[in-house]
Amino acid sequence: xxxxxxxxxxxxxxxxxxxxxxxxxxxxxxxxxxxxxxxxxxxxxxxxxxxxxxxxxxxxxxxxxxxxxxxxxxxxxxxxxxxxxxxxxxxxxxxxxxxxxxxxxxxxxxxxxxxxxxxxxxxxxxxxxxxxxxxxxxxxxxxxxxxxxxxxxxxxxxxxxxxxxxxxxxxxxxxxxxxxxxxxxxxxxxxxxxxxxxxxxx
Amino acid sequence: xxxxxxxxxxxxxxxxxxxxxxxxxxxxxxxxxxxxxxxxxxxxxxxxxxxxxxxxxxxxxxxxxxxxxxxxxxxxxxxxxxxxxxxxxxxxxxxxxxxxxxxxxxxxxxxxxxxxxxxxxxxxxxxxxxxxxxxxxxxxxxxxxxxxxxxxxxxxxxxxxxxxxxxxxxxxxxxxxxxxxxxxxxxxxxxxxxxxxxxxxxxxxxxxxxxxxxxxxxxxxxxxxxxxxxxxxxxxxxxxxxxxxxxxxxxxxxxxxxxxxxxxxxxxxxxxxxxxxxxxxxxxxxxxxxxxxxxxxxxxxxxxxxxxxxxxxxxxxxxxxxxxxxxxxxxxxxxxxxxxxxxxxxxxxxxxxxxxxxxxxxxxxxxxxxxxxxxxxxxxxxxxxxxxxxxxxxxxxxxxxxxxxxxxxxxxxxxxxxxxxxxxxxxxxxxxxxxxxxxxxxxxxxxxxxxxxxxxxxxxxxxxx
Numbered sequence: 001x002x003x004x005x006x007x008x009x010x011x012x013x014x015x016x017x018x019x020x021x022x023x024x025x026x027x028x029x030x031x032x033x034x035x036x037x038x039x040x041x042x043x044x045x046x047x048x049x050x051x052x053x054x055x056x057x058x059x060x061x062x063x064x065x066x067x068x069x070x071x072x073x074x075x076x077x078x079x080x081x082x083x084x085x086x087x088x089x090x091x092x093x094x095x096x097x098x099x100x101x102x103x104x105x106x107x108x109x110x111x112x113x114x115x116x117x118x119x120x121x122x123x124x125x126x127x128x129x130x131x132x133x134x135x136x137x138x139x140x141x142x143x144x145x146x147x148x149x150x151x152x153x154x155x156x157x158x159x160x161x162x163x164x165x166x167x168x169x170x171x172x173x174x175x176x177x178x179x180x181x182x183x184x185x186x187x188x189x190x191x192x193x194x195x196x197x198x199x200x201x202x
Numbered sequence: 203x204x205x206x207x208x209x210x211x212x213x214x215x216x217x218x219x220x221x222x223x224x225x226x227x228x229x230x231x232x233x234x235x236x237x238x239x240x241x242x243x244x245x246x247x248x249x250x251x252x253x254x255x256x257x258x259x260x261x262x263x264x265x266x267x268x269x270x271x272x273x274x275x276x277x278x279x280x281x282x283x284x285x286x287x288x289x290x291x292x293x294x295x296x297x298x299x300x301x302x303x304x305x306x307x308x309x310x311x312x313x314x315x316x317x318x319x320x321x322x323x324x325x326x327x328x329x330x331x332x333x334x335x336x337x338x339x340x341x342x343x344x345x346x347x348x349x350x351x352x353x354x355x356x357x358x359x360x361x362x363x364x365x366x367x368x369x370x371x372x373x374x375x376x377x378x379x380x381x382x383x384x385x386x387x388x389x390x391x392x393x394x395x396x397x398x399x400x401x402x403x404x405x406x407x408x409x410x411x412x413x414x415x416x417x418x419x420x421x422x423x424x425x426x427x428x429x430x431x432x433x434x435x436x437x438x439x440x441x442x443x444x445x446x447x448x449x450x451x452x453x454x455x456x457x458x459x460x461x462x463x464x465x466x467x468x469x470x471x472x473x474x475x476x477x478x479x480x481x482x483x484x485x486x487x488x489x490x491x492x493x494x495x496x497x498x499x500x501x502x503x504x505x506x507x508x509x510x511x512x513x514x515x516x517x518x519x520x521x522x523x524x525x526x527x528x529x530x531x532x533x534x535x536x537x538x539x540x541x542x543x544x545x546x547x548x549x550x551x552x553x554x555x556x557x558x559x560x561x562x563x564x565x566x567x568x569x570x571x572x573x574x575x576x577x578x579x580x581x582x583x584x585x586x587x588x589x590x591x592x593x594x595x596x597x598x599x600x601x602x603x604x605x606x607x608x609x610x611x612x613x614x615x616x617x618x619x620x621x622x623x624x625x626x627x628x629x630x631x632x633x634x635x636x637x638x639x640x641x642x643x644x645x646x647x648x649x650x651x652x653x654x655x656x657x658x659x660x661x662x663x664x665x666x667x
Contacts, residue, residue: 016517016520017514017517018395018396018495018517020495020629020631022610022629022631022632022633022634023631023632023633026633026637027610027611027612027634028611028612028637030237030265030612031237031266031278031280031281031283031284031612032280032284033240033241033244033283033284033287034240034241034244035241035244035348045632045633045637050619050637050638075396076395076396076399076429079395079396079429079495080331080426080427080629080631081330081331081610081629082238082329082330082331082345082346082347083237083238083347084238084241084329084347084348084349085348087347102396102399104396104399104429105365105399105400105429105431106331106345106346106347109346109347109350110347110348110349110350113347113349113350114349163363164222165222165223165224165361168222176353176361177249177251177352177353177356177357179220179223179361180226180353180356180357180359180361181356181357183217183218183220183226183359186217186218186226187217187218187226187228187357187358187359190217190228191228191255191358194228194230196255196257196258197321197450197452197456198452198456199318199449199450199451199452199453199456200257200258200319200450201257
């Protein structure tokens with residue numbers, strides 16, 4: 001997994017509440033069996049008209065946001081379906097961090113596994129960032145996971161909190177399956193005390 | 203220290219708490235389907251890993267499968283490739299698969315309980331947010347992403363942050379025409395789509411005790427729509443009666459021992475929760491959603507709400523525009539084009555019986571297309587033995603094969619742009635049932651009645667034949 005320490009990049013605003021994973025990656029694109037190539041379908045039904053042409057009103061279609069790597073969104077971002085494809089699509093499109101007042105649990109977990117940082121800020125802070133991103137051309141933010149700090153070059157700073165283990169995994173880009181496998185002795189011991197139900201053995 | 207049902211299961215399953223890491227939770231049952239698993243199996247292959255415990259891993263195909271008669275070729279080559287990938291992965295890794303032609307195929311959250319895999323006290327995961335369904339049996343069941351699917355396949359464990367607990371205490375009795383679906387829609391309407399984020403909900407109280415297992419599954423299923431990590435209900439005689447005799451349930455001497463253990467799972471008197479919500483079943487009405495998330499819900503006797511004076515006015519405007527609705531329209535005047543009875547929320551035998559009782563002796567309104575999609579092949583067969591399919595077909599409903607179908611429209615069952623659907627499923631998100639489609643969530647009885655009237659109607663005034 002790609003580590004996340006410090007990132008500076010352009011911010012794209014999508015300040016709506018309850019953006020669900022069906023919007024982030026609509027179901028018609030979930031049939032691929034690879035992890036790659038989902039970026040082109042990110043927010044497809046908002047980004048493209050039914051005939052496939054771009055929807056000019058949608059922020060990601062506006063040239064001022066091209067190449068954005070930080071998304072700022074409303075509360076409860078990533079609610080709904082557990083599809084990790086939503087994170088693959090964001091990452092593949094080039095997003096390294098998402099800022100919102102809150103995130104749905106499964107989505108936030110999926111982000112960590114893919115080196116995407118979810119930054120929880122207060123509602124007024126997230127809204128202010130969205131406002132600045134909408135009104136300043138090429139608005140950039142720095143996200144520093146070492147210091148748990150978001151800042152721009154116009155005087156905005158905001159602290160965020162993140163649990164220590166998640167922070168550690170992101171900073172180091174850890175493969176957590178590897179970490180779990182180090183507990184092999186404890187897993188085996190647990191299994192010997194909790195055998196598979198007899199009826200399940202094939 | 204008195205413990206909650208959740209804490210008892212959690213504590214029992216912590217394998218290890220390595221310093222500076224998350225607790226490592228043992229997973230008793232891992233359910234797998236075709237959409238969220240191929241990349242996980244690829245990950246195993248790339249790392250040269252095996253499935254740690256194939257006896258604890260159960261797979262089926264449900265999201266992509268067509269609901270036309272079995273044997274109809276899958277015309278979408280990408281969907282076919284995904285189904286074939288699961289078949290290949292199950293063969294290669296030795297995972298038990300209830301395949302498309304199996305008499306036990308069905309929606310993963312329907313067949314887990316139906317086959318007796320889902321049992322009280324277990325930890326259950328699946329790469330699907332509606333895994334919360336299984337909590338109806340007093341298990342800790344939650345949805346995970348594909349990376350976590352790979353983690354569980356490889357290790358049978360999952361590092362997990364301990365969630366908070368929320369008690370939803372449901373007093374009172376259900377009135378006629380008010381169902382488990384109305385209860386959970388009412389709860390989501392009350393606490394909001396993020397009202398339980400970070401929490402495991404335990405549903406308790408007089409009204410919950412009167413619910414069948416099917417009703418309890420409906421309630422737990424939609425916990426995720428309130429943002430909850432899981433929903434659970436303490437097991438009781440209703441639970442044990444449901445499980446007994448099922449193919450993968452404990453039997454013989456194991457059965458008695460299991461029931462004794464399961465009885466000890468209920469939350470202890472005086473156990474503390476991080477949050478408590480109280481509600482009363484007798485105050486509920488049949489509900490219908492009007493917006494594009496499941497919290498946007500009103501009683502059938504109500505109207506599409508007015509725009510809020512403050513708060514997210516733009517969001518509500520957007521919702522109404524998408525839904526093609528005017529604020530203030532009585533819900534009962536809203537006409538429907540399609541009706542879908544199915545999904546892991548409401549496709550079980552009890553749901554189909556309830557809908558058939560409404561449909562009996564009536565005809566689907568002109569211009570409405572109505573579909574019934576049983577949750578599993580076993581349910582389909584049981585319903586046919588009771589003659590439910592005849593009632594539906596005579597009324598003009600389509601009677602189809604089992605699968606997730608139009609709940610999320612990954613198979614050919616989708617809405618056309620602008621079509622309005624009365625749906626017994628769980629999500630009314632934009633485009634969920636097909637791009638531009640407009641979904642209203644409601645109970646199976648209310649859906650059947652809408653099919654016949656051609657618009658939403660109050661089931662409490664129904665003319666049953």
